[in-house]
Amino acid sequence: LGVLGCREHSKGFQALHRLAFAKTVDDPLDLASMLVNCACLLLLLPVTVALRRSVTPAPASSWLAPALMLMVVAFTFVVRYEQRFTFPYDFPSLLLFNLGLLAILAGRGWLLLLVLAIAVPNRESAVFLVPVWFWLEWRAERRTSAIVYSLLGAAIFVAWRLEIKSILHTPDIPYEFPWFKNLNALLLPIHWPQLVSVFGFLAAPMWLLRGYVTDARLKATWLVLTPFALAALIVGVWYETRIFGELSPLVAATCALQLERAVRA
DSSP states (O other), X not given: OHHHHHHHTOHHHHHHIIIIITTTOSOHHHHHHHHHHHHHHHHHHHHHHHHHHTSSSOOSOSSHHHHHHHHHHHHHHTSOSSOOOOOTXXXXXXXXXXXXXXXXXXXXXXXXXXXXXXXXXXXGGGGGHHHHHHHHHHHTTOHHHHHHHHHHHHHXXXXXXXXXXXXXXXXXXXXXXXXXXXXXXXXXXXXXXXXXXXXXXXXXXXXXXXXXXXXXXHHHHHHHTHHHHHHHHXXXXXXXXXXXXXXXXXXXXXXXXXXXXXXXX
């Protein structure tokens, strides 16, 4: 809504587009979306550093994790063989989801609820933060916190779903299950480069180096994000690897940990 407002109501923003960007950006809406994406990407740099510092062992460098994050984001959204596009909600969702992960690792339930209140209307995948909170708190034997904040997070999700449905006055749209597209992606070699680019081509190295991940909370986080991955695989088109975009900073932090431990070993 803010991006649309820039286009429809801000004469100053439209004048800025005409004077400085009209030759390179077709529409003020596109310019606003680009600026939002750039801001989210810049903010993701310290978020990724904080994610890496939230798990053990302590990082040997402050630059490796954010550098890997930029690489993963580039291969996920920009440097692609096919399906090279983004939606306006992609980068805000990328930022908000990982702010939610930071809140969870820091044990800040109130901050998680605040993030959910902002993130859910942007993209519903933010709801997968709730089981991460529940399991990490439950493992730490903070059972009351696990239950109370999880119920509040689920309530925020349901409330936003009902409110959006009321605002739009539209019936529920059933999810599509693109089985035919995904089967073609597996059988046709033309799609294979796109498929193996998931996580910025780091999925295979991370699996091979999985033994270097010994932090219990990090392992539990990846385990509880399985429903996120399954939902993306069930309703998403597999060669649109942007369906896993929210995991880019976590991938970078995990892979940075693995590489540092492998080098030390």
